[in-house]
Amino acid sequence: MDQSPTITQALSAVGPRLKRVRTARGVTLAALSEATGISKSTLSRLEAGQRRPSLELLLPIAQAHQVPLDELVGAPEVGDPRVRLKPHAVNGNTVLPLTRQPGPLQSYKMVLPASRDTPELCTHEGYEWLYVLSGRLRLVLADHDLVLDPGEVAEFETRLPHWFGSTGEGPVEVLSLFGRQGERMHVRARPTRRTPASGT
Numbered sequence: 626m627d628q629s630p631t632i633t634q635a636l637s638a639v640g641p642r643l644k645r646v647r648t649a650r651g652v653t654l655a656a657l658s659e660a661t662g663i664s665k666s667t668l669s670r671l672e673a674g675q676r677r678p679s680l681e682l683l684l685p686i687a688q689a690h691q692v693p694l695d696e697l698v699g700a701p702e703v704g705d706p707r708v709r710l711k712p713h714a715v716n717g718n719t720v721l722p723l724t725r726q727p728g729p730l731q732s733y734k735m736v737l738p739a740s741r742d743t744p745e746l747c748t749h750e751g752y753e754w755l756y757v758l759s760g761r762l763r764l765v766l767a768d769h770d771l772v773l774d775p776g777e778v779a780e781f782e783t784r785l786p787h788w789f790g791s792t793g794e795g796p797v798e799v800l801s802l803f804g805r806q807g808e809r810m811h812v813r814a815r816p817t818r819r820t821p822a823s824g825t
Contacts, residue, residue: 635698639683640674642697646690647672661685710734717741723800730802734758737797741790748787753803754780755789760797764789 647657658665663682670676678698687694710721719736737760744765755762755778762773765788766781772792773779781787783803791797 636678637674639678639698640672643668643678643686644672646692646697650690652690657686657689660689733801735799735801737762737789737791737799739791739793739795742793744788744790746786746788748785749783751783751803752780753783753787753801754778756800758798758800760795761792762789762797762799763792 647654654665654668657663657668661668663685667676667682668686671678671682676682683694683697687697690697710723712719712721714720717738718741721734723732723734724730742763744763746765755764755773757773757775757777759775762777762779764771764773764779765786766779767785767787771779779789789799
């Protein structure tokens with residue numbers, strides 16, 4: 626089947642791009658072969674443009690380098706370049722993911738309703754960063770009970786018991802950065818209230 630010039634050009638650029646990504650990270654062919662299970666000769670032929678790139682080869686390479694597949698293929702941007710956010714509701718909150726690629730940190734815009742005003746403290750591994758866009762944010766962190774106004778920032782270790790929400794005066798808009806544990810607790814699942822063990 627004949628390929629369009631655009632596809633042919635994109636495929637011919639994969640090999641040099643693979644080599645640039647690998648050398649920029651200081652990774653040898655031998656080390657990449659060990660990480661992916663792909664032979665050194667196949668990797669060498671891919672980089673030289675003598676082997677046709679396929680998903681079976683590119684996916685483990687992208688995983689080994691921890692980069693999105695698009696970075697290896699160099700897929701051109703098409704259509705409208707604007708990012709169309711898709712908000713979804715989580716336990717009455719509106720959550721808009723802002724990060725487009727996987728990684729250790731994810732960013733979200735969150736709109737917390739005025740009704741989210743009853744603290745339900747939780748703990749988990751990680752670190753959290755909050756920036757108040759509008760409204761007044763109530764943050765309960767261990768023994769602290771704080772109110773943040775627009776433009777104020779809070780950052781804290783999430784191993785401390787914490788909760789954030791509205792003061793009850795109105796909705797709050799915040800930008801939030803956190804890792805996978807924070808994403809699971811605040812974006813995907815409802816935090817459960819933890820009661821102290823007796824005798825502590």
